[in-house]
Amino acid sequence: MEKELVVCKIDGIEIFCENDWTIMKAAQTANIQVPALCYTPDLSVVGSCRICVVEIEGETILQPSCSTLVKNNMVIYTHSEKVNYARKIVLEMILSQHLADCLVCDASGECLLEKYSYDFGATGKMFQKAQFNPIKHGDLPDNSLIKFERTKCILCGKCIRACNEWTHKDALSFVDKGEMMRVSTLYDRSLEDNGECIFCGNCINVCPTGALWEKEAAGKGRFPDIRKIKTICPYCGVGCGIEVSAKGNSIIKVRGDMDSPVSKGRLCIKGSFGFDFVNSPQRLVKPLIRNSKGELEETNMIDALIYIKNKIDEIKRNNGIFAGLASARCTNEDNYIFQKFMRSVLHTDNVDHCARICHSPSVSGLNMTLGHAAMTNPIEDIDAIDCFFVIGSNMTSTHPVISWRMIRRIKEGALLILVDPKKSPLSKYATMHLQLNPGTDMALLYAMMKIIIDEGMQDTDMLNSRCEGVDEFIAEINKLNLDDMIQQTGLDEGDVRLATRLFAISGASSMYYAMGVTQHVFGTGNVVALADLALLCGKIGQGPTGINPLRGQNNVQGACDMGALTGVLPGYRSVDNKADNKELSELWGADLPEKKGLTLNEIMHEAAEGNIDFLYIMGENPVLSDPDSNSIIKALEKTDFVVVQDIFLTETAAYADVILPATSFAEKDGTFTNTERRVQRVRKVIDPPSKDMLDDYQIIYRLAELCGANWKYNSWIDVFEEIRKAAPIYSHIDPNKFDDKEFFWPGDILGDSVKRLHQGEFSRGRAKLIYFPLPEYPYKATPSFPFLLIIGRLYEHYHTGTMTRKTKGIEKLQSEPFVYINPKDAIKLHIKDNDFVKLISDNGEIELKCKLTLDVKPGNLYTTFHFHEAVANKLTNKRILDAQSKMAAMKVVMVNIIRK
Ligand code: SF4
Numbered sequence: 001m002e003k004e005l006v007v008c009k010i011d012g013i014e015i016f017c018e019n020d021w022t023i024m025k026a027a028q029t030a031n032i033q034v035p036a037l038c039y040t041p042d043l044s045v046v047g048s049c050r051i052c053v054v055e056i057e058g059e060t061i062l063q064p065s066c067s068t069l070v071k072n073n074m075v076i077y078t079h080s081e082k083v084n085y086a087r088k089i090v091l092e093m094i095l096s097q098h099l100a101d102c103l104v105c106d107a108s109g110e111c112l113l114e115k116y117s118y119d120f121g122a123t124g125k126m127f128q129k130a131q132f133n134p135i136k137h138g139d140l141p142d143n144s145l146i147k148f149e150r151t152k153c154i155l156c157g158k159c160i161r162a163c164n165e166w167t168h169k170d171a172l173s174f175v176d177k178g179e180m181m182r183v184s185t186l187y188d189r190s191l192e193d194n195g196e197c198i199f200c201g202n203c204i205n206v207c208p209t210g211a212l213w214e215k216e217a218a219g220k221g222r223f224p225d226i227r228k229i230k231t232i233c234p235y236c237g238v239g240c241g242i243e244v245s246a247k248g249n250s251i252i253k254v255r256g257d258m259d260s261p262v263s264k265g266r267l268c269i270k271g272s273f274g275f276d277f278v279n280s281p282q283r284l285v286k287p288l289i290r291n292s293k294g295e296l297e298e299t300n301m302i303d304a305l306i307y308i309k310n311k312i313d314e315i316k317r318n319n320g321i322f323a324g325l326a327s328a329r330c331t332n333e334d335n336y337i338f339q340k341f342m343r344s345v346l347h348t349d350n351v352d353h354c355a356r357i358c359h360s361p362s363v364s365g366l367n368m369t370l371g372h373a374a375m376t377n378p379i380e381d382i383d384a385i386d387c388f389f390v391i392g393s394n395m396t397s398t399h400p401v402i403s404w405r406m407i408r409r410i411k412e413g414a415l416l417i418l419v420d421p422k423k424s425p426l427s428k429y430a431t432m433h434l435q436l437n438p439g440t441d442m443a444l445l446y447a448m449m450k451i452i453i454d455e456g457m458q459d460t461d462m463l464n465s466r467c468e469g470v471d472e473f474i475a476e477i478n479k480l481n482l483d484d485m486i487q488q489t490g491l492d493e494g495d496v497r498l499a500t501r502l503f504a505i506s507g508a509s510s511m512y513y514a515m516g517v518t519q520h521v522f523g524t525g526n527v528v529a530l531a532d533l534a535l536l537c538g539k540i541g542q543g544p545t546g547i548n549p550l551r552g553q554n555n556v557q558g559a560c561d562m563g564a565l566t567g568v569l570p571g572y573r574s575v576d577n578k579a580d581n582k583e584l585s586e587l588w589g590a591d592l593p594e595k596k597g598l599t600l601n602e603i604m605h606e607a608a609e610g611n612i613d614f615l616y617i618m619g620e621n622p623v624l625s626d627p628d629s630n631s632i633i634k635a636l637e638k639t640d641f642v643v644v645q646d647i648f649l650t651e652t653a654a655y656a657d658v659i660l661p662a663t664s665f666a667e668k669d670g671t672f673t674n675t676e677r678r679v680q681r682v683r684k685v686i687d688p689p690s691k692d693m694l695d696d697y698q699i700i701y702r703l704a705e706l707c708g709a710n711w712k713y714n715s716w717i718d719v720f721e722e723i724r725k726a727a728p729i730y731s732h733i734d735p736n737k738f739d740d741k742e743f744f745w746p747g748d749i750l751g752d753s754v755k756r757l758h759q760g761e762f763s764r765g766r767a768k769l770i771y772f773p774l775p776e777y778p779y780k781a782t783p784s785f786p787f788l789l790i791i792g793r794l795y796e797h798y799h800t801g802t803m804t805r806k807t808k809g810i811e812k813l814q815s816e817p818f819v820y821i822n823p824k825d826a827i828k829l830h831i832k833d834n835d836f837v838k839l840i841s842d843n844g845e846i847e848l849k850c851k852l853t854l855d856v857k858p859g860n861l862y863t864t865f866h867f868h869e870a871v872a873n874k875l876t877n878k879r880i881l882d883a884q885s886k887m888a889a890m891k892v893v894m895v896n897i898i899r900k
């Protein structure tokens, strides 16, 4: 339809709109509220409930405003007598089929049916009440997380559409016709057993009544009893907006925030249900000090901090070595204060965090090629992409809400080139799935670049006007042998050629990648090759095209921005750059280390050798998350004094000399920065369960003062104001304006957020094409270790499971670790489904159950690192590190598998 400007009049107000707007949309722009039951923004419109009808001058029949387009000079009445009476009739008809036990309904107070019945005077007495029918109204078999009461269902169909259009699942549908029509699952099975439901909770969020509800929230509090606070999901880097309902000091339920520009109401299972950990009785509530008998004894916060301070003095007197790990789970303010404490009070640059073992190659690789190490584009740019190139990312598990947006775009016609050694739920949407040999990404990328150059598909304008190092780079690529590279990947040359052409000639092509690319000892080379490919084809710095590292944890981007990385000061300034160092030392009023310190893997190596005297770990669990778990335990045992600050007594805290109880995300104020560089406000929902628990930054602030620092922070806002000075990329962000504005870093000269990086000019001026020599393929089968084990993540669990594994419903769905094997290999080894097996690497061994699947290729195995019962990182090692980023080989390890 060709767009035209039209004018209409709604309730006497003249509204200028476009001819493809509905009356509902036009009314909303003038702040005129029209009731709606089957309509929700961002779901398809069905126009079935008829509650939104309006009167149009000159027409005898009332029209549904959600599905009727405005016309020029249309005159509309949204609340005329005729309209209100029609709404009352509609509601009476619905109520005749509805149990209406509002007195005991969890939704009472927020149920739209209840609200509109009150607004339009519908009582449910106009028509005869329908009899209860066990087939139509009876409950479905039970499940762990969702309560579905069909007596309350008004057949609006929004749950079905949310399941299908938001989550791309078909768990729910209408069955039967006429009087017997109802919402059900395939064969009326439980949501848990129907093979489709992934318990995202999105159906609950759109349900206008209490028909769908969180099982654990049922009976815990109705609308007048609860407060609702908007904050940010504490799990992955997508940073979905959540609305938390709390009663007293307990979280009752969590729903997607419909106003969140990131997620628009959508959540995955972790965001919707993974909150039992906050109210868990296992929370650390008192500081603990290990006594002379080696037992942990409770104390209060001030005594614990004095004890630590005395130890710090002793270690300083003895010229001992300090080191610290910050946290990608804590706020920007927590991380900023942590690294400031390490550098300005303990005078060490031995400060790092788990970004070192996820996206440090992105930091090194993108900085050297482009000048900024972050996603180049906002998530919303997905809606404008023609060809997605997804490599090394299991994003339906790790970044579900981003993956669903991408799938929606693919359903609209965009292409997907998926590069992943294993099949994943994304495979079924892939135009091409290149199931390459694990760890051969660089060979594939160079092969693609050779094809581009051979076939003349490079973007000469981009290369000539915006890049440097082009001729040298092309000369190196020309020397490579295409057959050798293709052979290394195990792919078909025709497939690689076709994928290359699709990527190079599609209008807006864009790359998305994660740890399948970075967690290798040649991780920086992989990232640089991705940037080279994007530059070569001009698929970056031009509109929605770009290169997008999907950051794993909720605030890993922010922790990096805050300088919680070895050698990196806030705002990516350098410890060893004299001007940066001077500026920060003046701001902090203290001398700072001038040389780069030890990275995470180096700290742990030195600690295991007995060369670290004091290790401060804030909100990390390296015993499970870091490579070579046994050596991490050795490092903790050999370090003279270990402080762990966390919300639980983790596998790592068990080795600490002092354990400090911190508040969780729900008990603190501050900011997180999501994967797209968006800085978002985290809001306190409840009080921590004990007065001895403080926000992470407050604990460190008090310790710093005991150590003689003269810091003045009355709240997180004071810390943020200092961050604005220390990290110029944050200088435009006003901490008092999060309610009114979206903030991304960096800002431009007018102080506006820059959503797309590198438009017009790259952050480093000209982008640099860099050739990293192709490494020899490191994952070669040997008689002792014939299998290649890939380590990844599950949709249901997060990181080391400290939070998700405390939610009963989630734990019931995924309660134990598995290793996945191809049936061909299983038959050879006489392994059956659910058999116990032993995985053995040259570093360690673990025991776990085995599952047969065609998702992994013969010769490959797959497992995850969430479970303390089988610590996958006992198998990995950190003997060799990536030269630039110091990343260890954590994604793939050679193993043997033996049936127990
Ligand atoms: S929880 Fe998600 S997947 Fe399951 S029925 Fe609801 S919308 Fe569908």
Ligand code: SF4
Residues within 6 Å of the ligand: 152, 153, 154, 155, 156, 157, 158, 159, 160, 183, 203, 206, 207, 208, 209, 211, 212
């Ligand atoms: S369960 Fe809720 S969302 Fe689904 S059709 Fe019934 S009332 Fe509508």
Ligand code: SF4
Residues within 6 Å of the ligand: 233, 234, 235, 236, 237, 238, 239, 240, 263, 266, 267, 268, 269, 270, 271, 272, 398, 399, 400, 401, 402
């Ligand atoms: S996608 Fe990530 S941020 Fe969004 S709800 Fe799931 S875990 Fe939370």
Ligand code: FES
Residues within 6 Å of the ligand: 035, 036, 037, 038, 039, 046, 047, 048, 049, 050, 051, 052, 053, 064, 065, 066, 067
């Ligand atoms: S909201 Fe318009 S017909 Fe239901």
